[in-house]
Amino acid sequence: MPKRKVEIVVISDTHLGTYGCHADQLLQYLKSIDPDTLVLNGDIIDIWNFSKSYFPKSHIHVLRQILKLTEKGTKTYYITGNHDEALRMYSGTAIGHFLIDDKLILHIDGKKVWIFHGDIFDATTKGWARIMARLGGKGYDLLILTNRLINELLSYLGYEKISFSKKIKSGVKKAVKWIADFENIAATLAIDQHFDTVICGHIHHPQSSIITNQKGSVHYLNSGDWVESCTALEYHEGQWVLYRHADAPLTDPVHNEIDPTVEEAEPELSLFNIKTIYEHTLFSSGHR
Numbered sequence: 001m002p003k004r005k006v007e008i009v010v011i012s013d014t015h016l017g018t019y020g021c022h023a024d025q026l027l028q029y030l031k032s033i034d035p036d037t038l039v040l041n042g043d044i045i046d047i048w049n050f051s052k053s054y055f056p057k058s059h060i061h062v063l064r065q066i067l068k069l070t071e072k073g074t075k076t077y078y079i080t081g082n083h084d085e086a087l088r089m090y091s092g093t094a095i096g097h098f099l100i101d102d103k104l105i106l107h108i109d110g111k112k113v114w115i116f117h118g119d120i121f122d123a124t125t126k127g128w129a130r131i132m133a134r135l136g137g138k139g140y141d142l143l144i145l146t147n148r149l150i151n152e153l154l155s156y157l158g159y160e161k162i163s164f165s166k167k168i169k170s171g172v173k174k175a176v177k178w179i180a181d182f183e184n185i186a187a188t189l190a191i192d193q194h195f196d197t198v199i200c201g202h203i204h205h206p207q208s209s210i211i212t213n214q215k216g217s218v219h220y221l222n223s224g225d226w227v228e229s230c231t232a233l234e235y236h237e238g239q240w241v242l243y244r245h246a247d248a249p250l251t252d253p254v255h256n257e258i259d260p261t262v263e264e265a266e267p268e269l270s271l272f273n274i275k276t277i278y279e280h281t282l283f284s285s286g287h288r
Contacts, residue, residue, distance in 0.1 A: 003034040008108070008235035012041035012117065012201025013225035015083065016059045017050050020227040023058035025245045029232065030065040038066070038074050039104065041201045041223055042081025042117030049083070070097050077104050081117035081202060109238055111196035118202035121185050179205050183220055187211035190218045197221065197240070199233065206231040208242050 015021045045063075070076040078100045080088045093100045103116040182203055190198035191211075197219040206224030210217055221240055224231030230245035 008037045009035040010039040010233040012223045013043045015046040043083040082119035113197040114195045115199040118200035
């Protein structure tokens with residue numbers, strides 16, 4: 001079967017090493033493409049929840065396929081996230097076509113693109129909240145595993161699949177607001193620094209939207225995840241497209257809301273140390 005030629009592919013939040021990872025679907029996808037550039041935008045290997053007792057062959061095959069693509073000439077960037085933050089000590093390391101960094105800036109067809117995982121906006125990844133987030137990650141992993149088993153039963157009985165975590169997120173106003181704030185803050189910073197496109201991961205919420213404020217507009221993209229959504233971002237022939245695997249556990253995880261006439265409310269940036277965000281996500285490294 002011929003592979004699809006793609007200029008750039010961005011995937012994130014695969015969480016290899018956890019029960020929730022859909023490694024088989026991810027491997028199928030990686031084998032179906034021939035990208036010039038592959039961006040692994042954080043939380044690829046879940047070091048937070050890593051266990052010697054669980055790292056199945058299917059997860060190893062995913063890593064091998066990534067290496068195989070790299071060996072054949074694909075420029076591969078590994079952008080670190082919070083679940084694989086242990087790799088941040090190697091930021092700036094380049095081995096052949098494989099590079100590790102905390103963020104990435106690309107110039108594509110005359111447009112400036114800013115790529116980073118997004119955990120820098122998340123207070124739950126710092127201090128004592130980080131410990132609680134790790135414990136919550138264990139519970140989330142168990143929830144996803146239980147959800148997968150129930151969905152297999154529902155499919156066998158001919159019923160539609162459901163997502164426990166998405167129902168919980170959509171039913172909690174704070175979670176909905178947190179996602180909106182995350183997107184708006186990323187967009188506001190990108191507009192302020194004159195980026196045309198900003199790409200994140202982290203929140204497991206695939207998205208493509210034009211976000212506008214008083215200073216301008218930016219194309220905000222989120223690559224989603226390979227725990228629930230099974231999505232990726234593809235750039236080819238001048239356009240960004242959200243890809244969704246045919247065997248994804250859910251039927252409608254992708255959000256395409258490109259509307260340049262809609263103005264988003266500016267987030268409360270006072271909640272964040274903007275100078276620190278700029279220094280850590282823009283000016284230290286990652287420029288290509």
